[in-house]
Amino acid sequence: MGTLLRDDLFEAQLLRALGYAPYGGADVAECLSVARRISGTSLTSWHDEWSAQAARVLAGAEESASAGNVASARSAFFRASNYFRTAGLFAMGTPVDPRLIAAHTREVEAFRQGAALLAHPPTIVQVPYEGSSLPGYFFPAADDDEPRPTVILTNGYDGTAEELYFTNGAASLERGYNVLAFDGPGQGAMILDDGVPFRPDWENVITPVVDFLEQQVTVAPKRIALIGLSFGGYLAPRAATVEHRLAACISDCGPYDLFDATASRLPGFLAKQLPDGNPALLRLLDRLVKGVMGRPTAGWALRRNLMVHGLTDPMEFFRLAPQYTLKGIEDRIQCPTFVCSAENDDLSINAPKLHHALTCAKEYVQFAAADGAGEHCESGARTLFHRRAFDWLDHIVFPPTL
Structure with missing residues (x-):
């Protein structure tokens, strides 16, 4: 956006928060009012102003919930969750900042209150994983027992399972997909609560997730797709090099080689x-x-x-x-794979190399700045990403109309 804040990183993260407005995670005026109150490049001011906004929105959510106004309460809980996440973002680092823990705790609490008010609320799940578990959510597309296509959502460096609802979850649900959103090693609750760091061999994370989904009666086991964004755009295709039960894979603005x-x-x-x-x-x-x-x-x-x-x-x-590279193993991916980059994004600049090296069915899209989609992970233009990615994915995992 270029004019609201004095720092490019602040601008990028403001756009990230704003970009969830189409899916209920933000209100444009609320976000802009926060931006106007942030003092220069102060990380403390960033944290305090977003926290204060989140608290105000949360109070409104609780008021609406007490009055039985479900739609208003759900909307406000979701916005508060996103604002708490945004507040804690720049506190990431070691040693762990107590403000980050507090922000994440409030993000999760607000999100779960909002998600409980969805027409089809999610189940909070613990996916068995190497003697422990991966925390996440299973969102059903409907209340019946019909097996449906399902997407697994995997995140990047600084996202959470809760944020995944806004990045790709809501868009998946409205298209008839079940959704499994989770925190893997290095992400969200796994790093903050359990201290489990990232690992490069993400196939050893996704295989237990696929095992778990195959046990769910509402999941069509041959129509499970994996979507990764940001650093997850590396993790998802890395998993697909070994986990061959996937029907499709989407790599959204990931690094080819870290x-x-x-x-x-x-x-x-x-x-x-x-x-x-x-x-x-x-x-x-x-x-x-x-x-x-x-x-x-x-x-x-x-x-x-x-x-x-x-x-x-x-x-x-x-x-x-x-260790975090796709070089030399791209030909092991067997499922159809969608690769994309954004015009102004240096992290995904080598996405065409990944696409070129793939030997499976494949699609490549570069999102353009002229369409407002030139920033990392198409921040602020997720609806455009969803149109291109899901129009491709729908043809693969949904059976043709007879």
Whole structure:
């Protein structure tokens, strides 16, 4: 948007919050009023203003709920949930900031109150996973026992299972899909409550989820699709390289190779030394990176990355990143795959390489800035993404009309 806030990252996250308005997660005027109250590039001001807005909306939700006004209460609970999430976003980092824990707790509570008022409320689920479980929600498309196509939603670095309802869940439900939204390792409750960091082999996360869905009578087992956005745009196709029960896969603005995506933001002569090059140059890089990490918004992404990977040293992250790659394994994906990028998004700039390397049935779309869809994950233009992605997916998982 370019004019409301003084910082590009603030602008991007404002647009992210605003973009959920079509699916009940935001009100345009509420978000703009918060933006006008934020002081400069202060992370404290960001947190406090979004928290205050969320609390006001939550109070309205509770008032409507007490009066039996279901639609008003649901809308306000959902908006409050999104605003609490937005409030805590920039507190991500290590050690864990108590404000992040509090914001996430209130996000979840508000979301669940709103979701309970849906025409078809979700079931809060715990998907069995390696002696533990993955927390999430199963949203039925209807109240009958008819087996239906189902989408699994997988998130990125800083999303939550609750946010997934707004990114892709509501759009899936209105098209007749069941929805399974969950927090995997490194995400939401898994990292904040249990301290479980990301893992590159996401097939070992998705396979238990598919196992779980195959046990549900309302799920058509041969019509399960996987949608990943942001870093989930890497995780989803990575899972599809091994998990061949998937009917389709959608990769929305994910990195083709995490190391390449992060190293491209470093001075070239220093990036060439990673991971084990000239010790003096690596020490210089370490000082530069740590200096950036101390800056409020410029250092946020790396502070967040260390947190979700369970790391404390930025150089550890650069050594870990090469494990998160699709290079050389793309031909193992067997299901039809939709790959997209956004015109202004450097994270997904190599999406065409993934699409070119695929040997399965495939589709590639670059979303354009001229259509308002040029930002990462088509922020602010999710309805356009949903039209293109679901028009493609519908033809694969829904049987033709006789």
